[in-house]
Amino acid sequence: MTRIDAKFAALKDQNRKAFVAYVMAGDPDFDTSLALVRGMPGAGVDVIELGLPFTDPMADGPTIQLAGQRALEGGMTLDRTLELARRFREDDDTTPIVMMGYYNPIYSRGVDTFLEQARAAGIDGLIVVDLPPEEDEELCLPAQAAGLNFIRLATPTTDDKRLPKVLTNTSGFVYYVSITGITGAAEAQAADVGPEVARIKAASDLPVIVGFGVNSPDKAQSVASVADGCVVGSAIVKRIGDGESVDDVLAYVATLAAGAHRA
Template identity: 70%
Template sequence: MTRIDTTFATLKAEGKKAFVAYIMAGDTDEAKSLEIMKALPDAGVDVIELGIPFTDPMADGGTIQLAGQRALAQGMTLQKTLDMASEFRKTNDSTPIVLMGYFNPIFSRGVDAFLSDCTAAGIDGLIVVDLPPEEDDMLCLPAQDAGLNFIRLATPTTDEARLPKVLTNTSGFVYYVSVNGVTGSAEASGANVGPEVARIKSHTDLPVIVGFGVNTPEKAREIASIADGTVVGSAIVSQIAQGKSVEEVTAFVKSLADGAHSA
């Protein structure tokens, strides 16, 4: 079992929902980004999604695109992202880390080398948004052979014909994208999300976590109450973009985590 599997099993046993937080590695600089990452577990974060900066993040809205640009301008790279995870692991060996990004930097590094480096850095799972199930041989299956979860996204347009294919070889959890469009583009609606979560759960025993459009403690609670947990990214990244201190960012994260955990 990966740390992701263990975390969700523990939460289920405790009757709790998961809170997953996304940050962009290296935003606004390496030191502050690492400091925020290290503070997330104490703020109530159950799983950390660590974004890999990339020049063409097609699934991301302006907030996360700008975060990637800030990180790249500071010299952030895939290697430095892995180094950040390694540094985090020196003081935390239990909180799962999911790398989220695009295939180009991984391909450039070489899949075998990347997976070996992920294992060494203490990475638990991958979300690679531009690799469809038809390309599982390129990364998904090798990643699972290396002991990493490969987490797939389902969306409002993933119909009954497509859903089984999306779920094939998915592990860790299913990430349901609550809105059509890019990150930060609209607010999630519990009325719309509920039936979709139920539909996905009829096809899999994996936890279903809902992201995109969750930006307040109240919304985190609403969405977590109808899923196995929720993800917040753009709202947290916005706090960082505003120049908030580490303490201010983590206080905001704690309010979101408290909302999700009260579901």
């Protein structure tokens, strides 16, 4: 059982929804990013999504693209991202970390080497947005054999014919993308999300977490109420990009977490 599996089992026992927070590793710099990640569990974050900076983030909107650019310009690399996870694990051995990014840096490192390093650093799961199920032998199956969850995205365009393929070999949780498009492009609507979450849950026993378009405590509550939890990324990353202090960003994160936990 991974930390992700253990976390969702505990949340289910507590009849509580999950709050997942995304930050870009190294944005705006290593030390600030580490301080933010270290402060997230205390702010109510159940699962941390740690973005791996990449030069061509095709699924991300301007806010997260800029965060990746800031991180890369500050010298953030795959090695430094893994180091950030290792430093976090010095004080926290229970909060799950999901690394979210693209396949190129992993492929360049070599899958076996990357998986060994990621597990040693305390990474619990992967979301790799540009590897479809047809490429499971590339990373998904080796990752799961190495003890990491491989979390897949389902979207509004994932129809009933495609859904079983998407769910095959998925573990940890299913990430439902609430809108068609890039991150930060529109607001999620619970009325639209609810039936889609129900459709996925009818086909899988995994928790379904909704991301994209969740940007306020009320929105976190409404979206989490029709799913097993929600993810907030762009709204947090924007505040980091605006230069807010670590304390102010974490205070905002706490309001989002409280919203999700009210669901």
